[in-house]
Amino acid sequence: MLHLRWRRWRVLALAPALLWLGAVSVYPLAVIVLQALRPGTSRSIRLFEAISDPHVVEALGRTARLVAIVVPIQLLVGVAVGTQIGLLQRGRTVVLVLVALPMFVPPIAIGLMWRFLLEPTRGPIASVSKSLFGLTVEGFSTTTSAFRNLALISIWQWSAFVAIVVAVAVATTPRSLLDQAFLDGLTPAARFRNVIWPRIRESALILLLVQTLETIRTFDLVYVLTQGGPGTATELLSFLVFERAFQFNDPAGAAGAVMMMWGISTTLMMVGLFVFRVRLSGRSTVYV
Amino acid sequence: MFSIRERVSSAAGRMLLCAAVFWSVAPLGWFVIQSFKSRADALAVPPRVLFQPTLRNYIQLFGGTVPDDYTSSVTVGFPQALGLSFLIALLAATLAVVVGSPAGYLIARMRRRRWDLLGLILGTRMLPVVVVVMPILAMAIAASLTDSVLGLALVHGALGLPLVIVVVAVQPISVLERLREQASLDGVSVARQFAVLVVPALFPAVLAGAMLAFLSSWNEFFFALVLGGEQIRTAPVVLAGFQTLRGVQWGLVAAASTAMIVPVVLVVFLLTRPMVWRSMTRTWVPR
Numbered sequence: 001m002l003h004l005r006w007r008r009w010r011v012l013a014l015a016p017a018l019l020w021l022g023a024v025s026v027y028p029l030a031v032i033v034l035q036a037l038r039p040g041t042s043r044s045i046r047l048f049e050a051i052s053d054p055h056v057v058e059a060l061g062r063t064a065r066l067v068a069i070v071v072p073i074q075l076l077v078g079v080a081v082g083t084q085i086g087l088l089q090r091g092r093t094v095v096l097v098l099v100a101l102p103m104f105v106p107p108i109a110i111g112l113m114w115r116f117l118l119e120p121t122r123g124p125i126a127s128v129s130k131s132l133f134g135l136t137v138e139g140f141s142t143t144t145s146a147f148r149n150l151a152l153i154s155i156w157q158w159s160a161f162v163a164i165v166v167a168v169a170v171a172t173t174p175r176s177l178l179d180q181a182f183l184d185g186l187t188p189a190a191r192f193r194n195v196i197w198p199r200i201r202e203s204a205l206i207l208l209l210v211q212t213l214e215t216i217r218t219f220d221l222v223y224v225l226t227q228g229g230p231g232t233a234t235e236l237l238s239f240l241v242f243e244r245a246f247q248f249n250d251p252a253g254a255a256g257a258v259m260m261m262w263g264i265s266t267t268l269m270m271v272g273l274f275v276f277r278v279r280l281s282g283r284s285t286v287y288v
Numbered sequence: 289m290f291s292i293r294e295r296v297s298s299a300a301g302r303m304l305l306c307a308a309v310f311w312s313v314a315p316l317g318w319f320v321i322q323s324f325k326s327r328a329d330a331l332a333v334p335p336r337v338l339f340q341p342t343l344r345n346y347i348q349l350f351g352g353t354v355p356d357d358y359t360s361s362v363t364v365g366f367p368q369a370l371g372l373s374f375l376i377a378l379l380a381a382t383l384a385v386v387v388g389s390p391a392g393y394l395i396a397r398m399r400r401r402r403w404d405l406l407g408l409i410l411g412t413r414m415l416p417v418v419v420v421v422m423p424i425l426a427m428a429i430a431a432s433l434t435d436s437v438l439g440l441a442l443v444h445g446a447l448g449l450p451l452v453i454v455v456v457a458v459q460p461i462s463v464l465e466r467l468r469e470q471a472s473l474d475g476v477s478v479a480r481q482f483a484v485l486v487v488p489a490l491f492p493a494v495l496a497g498a499m500l501a502f503l504s505s506w507n508e509f510f511f512a513l514v515l516g517g518e519q520i521r522t523a524p525v526v527l528a529g530f531q532t533l534r535g536v537q538w539g540l541v542a543a544a545s546t547a548m549i550v551p552v553v554l555v556v557f558l559l560t561r562p563m564v565w566r567s568m569t570r571t572w573v574p575r
Contacts, residue, residue: 109527202369
């Protein structure tokens with residue numbers, strides 16, 4: 001009797017949440033898949049059109065390049081800084097909040113801020129580097145500098161997030177374990193490898209997945225900084241889809257590229273979750 | 289006492305921390321300072337470190353008049369946009385908490401498949417927004433929820449919902465459940481069990497989830513741009529529009545950005561208060 005009542009409660013409590021999430025994720029995906037599998041302007045279906053479209057393939061390549069540059073640096077910086085924060089004995093919260101600030105700033109404000117900081121003539125970074133090192137700063141006017149700056153800003157925005165997650169994982173390391181390792185004469189590097197790394201390995205793996213997906217999602221920065229330019233230098237796949245659907249007003253034409261993007265994200269997510277599932281079960285060390 | 293290697297490594301660690309704090313704070317700090325500069329100071333090359341601070345950018349931003357103002361058209365609607373953003377974020381966070389915290393508690397009680405379910409729920413947040421936006425827009429048009437506070441709050445709430453669910457679902461509740469069992473053996477009604485035991489125990493986690501949901505709506509740009517239309521322009525949308533009018537007015541842009549960041553910093557400060565902070569760190573500690 002009680003059991004049955006409990007079951008009903010379970011449905012009542014879970015159903016609204018799952019319906020709501022389904023309405024903004026599962027249903028849209030079904031619509032997109034149906035659209036992408038219909039024939040487009042040529043004889044083949046829209047998905048194949050997108051795969052053979054050089055613009056889409058180039059945008060995909062740029063997205064992949066951004067992921068390949070940005071994610072390893074975010075992880076390295078985040079793990080190094082996060083470990084140091086986690087090991088602090090006093091003032092940990094203050095340092096954590098200060099380092100974490102970028103992650104709470106609206107991405108649009110981040111984009112505008114860096115556009116100002118990187119202004120080639122009046123920007124503060126330009127004048128400092130010119131007077132100290134004689135270097136000139138290129139803003140977003142050349143193809144290479146625009147892409148490089150986009151990567152830099154993405155690293156600035158997200159290293160903080162990696163650092164927080166790592167710091168929290170490190171902070172749960174029992175002090176006695178670290179002290180014992182120190183007394184046993186382990187070098188700092190050996191202490192990291194043997195005591196700290198095993199505690200943050202899982203977080204680091206999850207972060208690798210999360211940051212890859214997050215970088216694929218990058219949109220706001222491109223919108224506010226470059227609008228995909230100069231030329232198509234910073235036209236990531238997400239921005240290409242937006243352009244086609246909303247600026248060229250052809251949502252159906254973008255469906256192929258959208259499905260491609262969804263397929264890539266979901267495949268990564270499935271592979272990631274499959275790999276981490278066994279390691280994660282029964283623990284709650286990771287918060288995303 | 290300490291070997292040279294220890295000292296070098298700890299000094300290097302401290303230096304890394306200082307560099308990290310500088311790297312995170314300095315760009316924001318400079319931008320905030322920029323918002324207190326007059327036009328002449330803002331345009332100076334090289335940038336001035338010492339200057340007479342002025343509130344003129346803020347006055348202009350919030351609809352006041354300032355001398356030699358030839359940019360007034362740029363700022364129209366920013367105070368309203370801030371208000372709208374606040375309203376939408378509040379509504380989205382409330383909806384997410386109302387729907388998400390019971391679900392989170394239920395999932396926290398699950399023994400099997402808990403992480404599978406949480407993975408799926410978080411997965412909805414990891415989807416690229418451009419992937420789902422077009423069908424959502426079509427739905428919103430069909431329900432005539434474009435150009436409406438409710439429509440945007442429903443979408444933003446769906447972004448915050450996974451955060452609320454997860455923060456609640458990873459709470460260690462085994463002790464709580466044992467207390468509840470005891471209470472029900474003692475004949476305490478279910479409603480009273482919730483009022484006295486469950487709600488107070490989970491309140492900090494729910495609060496933390498609500499703040500995260502609020503932030504994710506407050507900062508969100510893409511859905512606000514696409515679903516908001518002409519009438520519902522949230523602060524990030526208006527902010528993104530600043531750069532196209534009459535060149536970029538950096539003083540105003542900096543002031544508007546600062547006005548957007550200040551509530552965020554307040555919320556983050558609240559998040560670090562002991563009650564909330566403890567509940568959130570507790571979620572990270574292995575049981």
